Every structure is written in structure tokens, then in C-alpha cells.
Amino acid sequence: MIIKKVQDTIQNYFEDNSGVTGSNADFVAIAETENDVSAFLSEMSKSKTPVTIAGALTGNTASGLAFGGSVLSLEKLNKISEVKKIDNNEAVITVQSGARICDIKSKAQSESWMYPPDPTEKNAYIGGNISTNASGGRGFKFGVTRDYIKALKIVFSDGSYSFIERGKWFADKNGEIIFDTSNGKKHIVLPKYHLPVIKNAAGYYNYLNADLIDVFIGSEGTLCVIVEAVLKLIPHFKDAFGGIIFFENRDSSYEFVNKIKNLSKKTKEEKWENSVSAMSLEYFDRNALLMIKNDYPIIPANVEAGIMFEQDIYENNFDILMDKWIEIISSSGIDLGKVWFASNLAEQEEFRAFRHRIPERVNELVKKNKIPKVGTDFAVPEGKLPEIIDFCDKEFKKTGIFNLTFGHVGENHLHANIVASNKEEYEQCRQMYADIAQKAVELGGTVSAEHGIGKLKHVFLEKMIGEKGFKEMAKFKKSLDKFGILGQDNIFPKIYLF
């Protein structure tokens, strides 16, 4: 274990992508082995010292930032195993929690396998991705991080550990689960609040008959330290193409998206080989596109919305699928001359840079203004997206503060970013965010579908589960982390712990 105390040498642990300032800790502990994690946590429990687990600190909600106590960094636990083939459709890879997503993806790809979760930020660690149940652009076809976690090795705050395999331990109808740890059997009872049955990363997982592994995924560093994960891989596509379509009105973009969503669903259900089945469907509003127009002059000045799609190819049917897309685009009344196509994997990378450029530009503004980022992460049930986008528009017009919206339209999941330039505007942004969160909940949605709640979004989660939900979460957390030392103030306010 490496312990760093000199403040100059630990400053980089006090900043993440949230723009939150004031993070601090007495020291940073950098684990060199899994046993280090266990010994450290047991020591911290004895002295009741708070421990904030730091991944790559690319998170948006300040959940990896400490406010007192210690930081536990997993950066040196970054081993990636060889790929192990199970059959023609599945392989597995075992990774330590400090392994970067980009390294895991390229290791898998070098052997023609794919780790499908595709968050835009590839420098994040797998431990961070698991703890936030990250997703990203390709969630439309492939789902979220949770769907690719086959097993986890976790360490609890008393130093005991458990190896949790998917499909081994489930909650009974009362939410009770009994499982094995190195300290013997553990009995837990899940919280009872209701979570929406859509893409969701808010609050502890408590769905009916929950698999124990899912309870730790998305728990934002509050229940355990993840030290190792076994990931599911699927065959990598052979090729892919995509397009960015610029629309002069938003309704046409929604119509196009609905058409593709319905067709992709049908293709999957009917197992059609030569039919449209989008891998990703991403939305950009006018402000998001105009913000990067200098970098991408191809964006027309009169644009109102952009839709980016990707199609993955597994057989020798590239031309057939390309023709199908062209047919759909033309029959939707879209001028093909206004579509930016990427017709191979190299060009596809340009799209990814384009997609990445938007949050990157927002982050630059946030850093320049030194005001925390206000970015929604809501998802709403099918059919409710136009209503919430209109609602956001009305909110934004009230103040005129610079805003932009982009995200995963295929899953009705968008990031509306409101960029405050001073403290007064920040308060107005938080109020707008609260109103948008309320609306998302009223529509049956969630306030966070991929970034989690962290330290910034308690008030929004409260709209979903109420104060009672916070109390249930605190009780649940303490059944696994007796002294409440892990990830304090993540997901729910720490006052509920003591």
C-alpha cells in the first residue's frame, strides 16, 4: 500500500468531471494488491475513518470526490486477463477494477470479441463504470454495464470479501438475501421503495427477485470496494457504418427516430438478418450542434436537431443494409445530400470524436466558469420524450442561461446541460433542474439513467423515493457497512447515517 499525505502530491484526487470544488482528504491510499484493500478497510473501520473510493475520476456527480477522511485509489489494480472463449457466442475476461475501459475493449477486440458497454469516456476504470452502471451510445442495442457483469469480487468495509456470481443468490419476495462472505453467512434486506422499470441508475437496485450482483452494480462506492470483475464478451461486429442527419425541425427528427426504433425492435424479435437494426441512436439539439460548428463546418446553420445512428455488420451484407438505410432515409423525406455518412470503421471513429466533442466542450466551459456542472440524466418511458423536451425548453426560456441537450434518444434518455457563469445563475440552474426532475418523475421516469446520484443529485432522487427512501437506504447501507465509512454522501445525504 502506498500512502500519500503531502497535499501537493494528492491534489489530482480532488477533481473530477463535476466541476465541484473543495474536495479534500487527510491522505490517499493506493492499493497495490487486493489484500491491501482488505487490510486498509479493516483498519479504517476500526478508526471509523471515512473512505472515498476513487476510480479514474471522470464521474459527473462528485461521487469519487472525498470531503475529509481518506481516498482509496485502485489505479494500480489494473490487470486484464486473457480472453477465455465459452462458445461461439460468448467469451469472458477477468479484470481488476483499475483497468481502463479503452484497454479492456481493445484487448477483447484484438481477439475479435467485444465488450459492448460504450460510455463516451474511455479512460474511466471498469470499477467506476460498474459502480455507476455506466452505459453510453450503444446502450440502445447492447444494454448497460450491468448486462455484462458475470461475477464480482468485492471487499466490505470490515475487510471481509465475497465472490458474487450472477445467478447464484437472489432476493426472496421480502427482499431478503443470504449469501457467503469470508466472514461467514451474511443476511441483508433490500430497501422497499419503488423504482421505475426503465433504464435507471438512481438508488440501490431493489427490483423484484433481484440478483445479489445487481445490488452492488450502481452502488456508487457506498457498499463495498469492487476489486475484480468477470465480464461477458460477445463476438465483435465485422464492420459498421453510420450517419449523422441534420434536421431543420425537431418533430421530423422524432419521427425518424421512432421509425428506426420500431424497425430495429421488429428486426430483433423476428431475427431478421438483412434488416435495419441500429446499434446507437443519438440526439443533438441545435445548441449542442452550434457549439461545435467551428470544429465541424458540415453542420448547417439552420439546423434544429441532429440524429446520429450506427449500424453494426456481422455477415457479408454491408451493401444490403446500407441500401435499406438509404431507402428509409429517403422515404422519410430527408435530402441524402444533407446526411454525413461514415462508411467504414475508420470514418466511424470521426463520429465518435464528434459525439465526444460535445461533453468535452461543456466541460471546458464548466472549468472556465469554475461553477459546478448542471447536467440532467433523466430517462422517461416510451412516448414521453417530446413532452419532456418541450418542458425543458420552457424552463430554459425563463432565464436564457446557455443550455444544450444531447443523448441517447433510442432509450429516451437525454442530458440537458445548463451552463451557469456565476453563482446566481447556478442557483437558477439547480431550480430548473429540480423542475425537470419533477417532470421526469411525474412522467414515470428516472432522474438518473447512467451517471448516478453522487453528491449533487440527492434532492432529485428524493423526488423519486422520498425521505422514507433515504432512511431505508441508510439502514440498508449500514447492514453492509456498519460504521457508514464508505462513499459518505453518495446517493443519499450522510445525515441519514448517524
Ligand SMILES: Cc1cc2nc3c(=O)[nH]c(=O)nc-3n(C[C@H](O)[C@H](O)[C@H](O)COP(=O)(O)OP(=O)(O)OC[C@H]3O[C@@H](n4cnc5c(N)ncnc54)[C@H](O)[C@@H]3O)c2cc1C
Ligand atoms: C467526456 C465524458 C463523457 C462521459 N460519457 C459517459 C457516458 O457516455 N456514459 C456514462 O455512463 N458516463 C459517462 N461519463 C461519466 C463517467 O465517465 C462515468 O460515470 C464513469 O463510470 C466513471 O468512472 P471512473 O473510473 O472515472 O469513476 P470515478 O469518477 O472515479 O468514480 C465514480 C464512482 O464509482 C465509485 N468507484 C470507483 N471505483 C470503484 C471500485 N473499484 N469499487 C467501488 N466503487 C468504486 C466511486 O467511489 C464513485 O462513487 C462521461 C464522462 C466524461 C468526462
